Amino acid sequence: MSTRWPNTVFTVNGESRTVNVPPMKRLLDVLRDDLKLTGTKEGCGEGECGSCSIRMNGELVNSCLVPILQADGAEIQTVEGLEANGELHPLQKAFLACGGAQCGICTPGMLMAAVQLLAVNPHPSLAQIREGLAGNLCRCTGFIRIFESVVAAAAHEKSPPPLQALDAR
């Protein structure tokens, strides 16, 4: 293999990975092209749509804006890392039950944003959910059922309370 570039070593979904690619290559492309983790999607390539959202060292980042050199030593979680022991993550279950995914292209990024939100704030208000997901665009759902999915996952139940009950806007 080529050693033209420094190795970049990082952890993806708990597994140590080493790549030898140009240091300015986008983390998104490394995940998709080099590691074949195609669950992370590209929507705009400029950090607007959030489809490429992943968690890096406990922060939500747009992987299209991260050069791989910044990921050296990082701990990364992608959508492929949500399922545990063949069991869907509570957010995945909630998205399925509540209709939080339609075409599915924003879904991996949306899930990662929701995971991040609940990691920081396990019982967010509707306003906090809106804010937490504001960097992730969905063109299909109008977001309403995504909010309900997050509420349901936070409550660990399939039937969410009506949104009106949370905090009227």
Next chain:
Amino acid sequence: MSTNDTNRIVGAPVPRKEGVNKLLGRAKYVDDMELPNMWHGATVRSSIPRGIIRSITFEPHIDWDDFTVVTAADIPGKNQIQLIVADQPCLADGRVNHNDEAVLLLAHPDKYILREAVNAVHIEYEQLPPVFTIEESERQETIVGGAENIFKSFLLEKGDVDSQWASAAHIVGGEYRTGAQEHLYIENNGVIAEWSAETGVTIWGSLQCPFYVHRSLLLVFNLPEEKVRVIQTETGGAFGGKEDYPSLLAAHAALLARKSGHPIKIVYDRMEDLAATTKRHPSRILHRTAVDKNGKLLAMDIDIATDGGAYSTLSSTVLSRATLHSPGPYVCPNVRVRSHAWATNNVPYGAFRGFGAPQAIFAVERHMDEIATAIGLDPIELRRRNFLHDGDTTATEQVMREPVILDHLLDRALSESDYYARCARFADENIGSAIKRGIGVAAFYHGSGFTGSGERYLNSLAGLDVTPDGKVRVLVSSTEFGQGTNTILTQIAAEAIGIPYDDVIMAPPDTGIVPNSGPTVASRTAMVIGRLIERAGLQLVTMLRDHAGLGELFTPRDFFVACERLRNADGKVESRCRYEPPPNIFWDDQTYRGEAYPAFAWSVHVAQVAVDTVTYSAEVEEFWTVQEVGRVLNPVLAGGQIEGGVAQGIGYALYEKVLLQNGHMANNQMTNYIMPTAEDVPQIHVSFEEIPFSYGGYGAKGIGELPHDGPAPAILNAIRNATGIGFHSIPLLPEDLFAKLASRRTVAEVAAV
């Protein structure tokens, strides 16, 4: 009937069929696929709106031997994209008719090197005068397309409009304009093409209509039907934007594959997708309406003009739907609609959810509020006095034979939104406040399925078969792109046969496997294809009873055992059904008279807005939508369709502006083409009334496009209610609000202080 017929599947919120794969990130979209030895393709595009190509030069610093280069000269068949009129070339040949038109194609193994190469191809032109607006095209001085710049015209006439003006108590006129709108599916257009001399062309792509692509490629490659195969990959949103464009893109990739000898992937980046692909037709609609002293409509004279862009694409059918929706859900004895789709040198406009109806309904529903104001009547009452009811006829003389419950939908919408109480409260609170709140209504129908004789021409075929490992497969070319095709069709099949939902799967959307059930457009899938699958399921059970000993009552196991008996006897287990129009349907394409649509979905929207008179921003604070769409097949999916459509409609009204410069989209980035985010979408209250339609799949009518029709007029009516100013154009951005509100504010607010 089966033994589990009490366990209803239709109407239940079963989970999305392909949902788990999407949630795990395993669903394969086209950019997630790779083929061995695959190269990447890219497009060199025109940089002027209209002109003759004088030369194409390649910068010498690049070794072009490493690339495959395709021009129009490499097309083995016709250089045409076959849709309705074959006026669009696959690649510009000698001349260009719009900015960002495909001129030349490149392929290379490395997509990064390819990107540089695109910028190293230079095209010299002799420029010709371009036409950019409806008004310039109407002057017919510079002819740029169609017949004297006209792609299509319609004249719809009922009664005698001109007999009414002299005696009418009121005559109210208005001009309404709508802008282009980008679909902004989050997955850009993309395909992979493979070529071999033996098997011909194979396409994998993000697309809505596999057989549209199939038909286009036959012509471009001059191939027999069996040598073209089109497979839809998981599709990340479409909204009409992947109805016609993929035919062009697939042809491009296939041309490169044929010449290079490699499979070719072309996936647009966002800037290219926004600049080069279709959008919603901009429109200008004039209304002149005669009303009697009691607020009854006497005559509606409507003139519609749309900008079709540089090639006709679907402009004629979009115009047809605009024409047929332009009088709104009202009874009027005298109606005249004149409509034209005009050629310009803008990037061709195409299909977008609603397909002409959002433009037409924006105009008529804004106009109803202007009429109400002009004659001093409550806009709710004006609508109520003119609503269609059972037995009434529309502008095409279509008799409303199915129940029409507009009054009830309106009552429910008013009661759920507490409309009158809010009106009164805002009138009080707005005095002296910088925030002006208002509430507005829109009432409308959306015709389900193809217009007029369209479904008969499509003659759709769909069916079911049974796999040897014991699954029923739905055989359709109807595609899933988020709206729920997979789920509702498998629900219908399971219900019709009487087996569990999990025992039914979708056959791959592959023209080599499935029959042509028509395009996935026009809110037709649940109603038309759903009905075919329902019939195919019932027919399969009858076949098994008649020929394979299936009993009157059966378990799923009995069913599959009987299927194997039939397979042993006949070699296959398959049930196919072809479209049959509902009885007593007449449509005259020439006079535009008769049954324009087999069924209508009905809806009333109520929007509450807040207009900030300091920042001039308008925000939708709450939204109510009540609709009758026939039977609701899956309440979670149906609710999601409505909410998503409302959100897209809010964007259409208040956020989404396509800024054209020299016919090129100048804001072709998500940074500056703005759609509603999680923080912009209001609380949306969704209610359904269900009146099953006898000829739809388990009673379903169309649902997908309906919710996009109403938000814009409801929101602008609410802004009128809030500010006292009627705005007549969308998108309505803060600068547009400023232009009208600022001058008045200085007077009114100073007086209030």
